[in-house]
Amino acid sequence: MSQVTQRTKKNIVDAMISLLEKKSFEKITVADICAEAMINHSTFYRYFTDKFVLLRSVFSYLLDDLISNSSNAETIVSQIADFIETNNNFMRHISPQYQTKANLYPEFRSILKDLVESKYKEPESQDDPLIQMIVTSDTPELMISFIVGGLVGLVEYLEYHDFQVPMKEFTGFAESFFKKWSNL
Numbered sequence: 711m712s713q714v715t716q717r718t719k720k721n722i723v724d725a726m727i728s729l730l731e732k733k734s735f736e737k738i739t740v741a742d743i744c745a746e747a748m749i750n751h752s753t754f755y756r757y758f759t760d761k762f763v764l765l766r767s768v769f770s771y772l773l774d775d776l777i778s779n780s781s782n783a784e785t786i787v788s789q790i791a792d793f794i795e796t797n798n799n800f801m802r803h804i805s806p807q808y809q810t811k812a813n814l815y816p817e818f819r820s821i822l823k824d825l826v827e828s829k830y831k832e833p834e835s836q837d838d839p840l841i842q843m844i845v846t847s848d849t850p851e852l853m854i855s856f857i858v859g860g861l862v863g864l865v866e867y868l869e870y871h872d873f874q875v876p877m878k879e880f881t882g883f884a885e886s887f888f889k890k891w892s893n894l
Contacts, residue, residue, distance in 0.1 A: 719757050719767070722747045726761070726768050731799045735765065765804075766817065772797075773821045785838045786829055787884040790822070790861060791877045798873050805869040815862060822858045830854065839888040857888070 725747035729738045740761055744754050758764040776793055794801050804818070829835040830844050840857050847853035864884055868875050 715757075718749070718753065720771075722749065722754060722757060722764065723768050723771050726764050727772075727800065730768075730803045731797075732803075734803045735761075769817050769821050773824055776821070776825055785881075785885060786826060786835075786840050787861075787888070788881050789825070790865075791881045791884075794865070794868065794873065794880075795877050801865075801869075802873055815866075818865070819858060819862050822861050823854065826854050826857055826861075839885060839891075843888060843891060860884075860887075 722743065725743050726738070729742055729746055738761060740751065740754055743761065743764065744751055747754075758767070772793075776789065805815075826840065826844075829838065830841055830850070835841045836845065843857065844850045844853045861884070864880065868880065
C-alpha cells in the first residue's frame with residue numbers, strides 16, 4: 711500500500727472518529743465524512759463501500775492503538791477503562807441507546823475479544839487476573855468468551871448510566887470480581 715493510500719485511509723478513519731465525538735453513528739452521513747476528511751465522495755468510495763465498512767476500520771484502528779498502548783496499563787480492565795474515559799463521547803455515540811437501526815456492540819465485543827486474546831499471548835500479561843483465569847481454565851476459548859461477555863456487560867452498565875460512573879468504581883469492581891473469581 712502506498713504512502714498516499716495509507717495517509718488517505720487514515721485521514722478518512724480520523725474523520726469518522728472526529729465525527730463520532732460529536733454525534734451518533736446513525737446520524738453521520740458519507741457526505742459528513744467527506745466534508746470532515748476534505749475529500750470527494752469518489753475518494754471515499756475508492757477505499758470504503760459504506761460507512762459500516764469504515765466503522766470496522768475505525769474499530770481496527772482503535773484496537774491496534776489500544777494494544778500498542780497496553781504497556782502503560784496494569785490490567786486489561788484498567789486499559790479498557792482508560793479507553794472509555796479517553797473516548798467517552800465516542801463510546802456514547804456508538805452505544806445502542808443512540809441508534810435505532812445499528813447495534814454496534816458486536817463490533818465492540820470483537821475488539822474486546824481481540825484485546826483479551828492478544829494479552830493472553832503476551833508473557834508480561836500473566837499477572838493480570840483476567841489472564842490468570844484464562845491460563846488456569848480447562849477451556850481457554852470459553853473463558854475468553856465469558857470474560858468478554860462480562861466486560862461488555864460492564865460497558866452496558868456504564869452506558870445505562872450515561873458513562874457517568876467513576877472509572878475507579880468501574881475498575882475497582884471489575885478487578886475485584888475477576889481476582890476473586892480466579893482464586894476460586
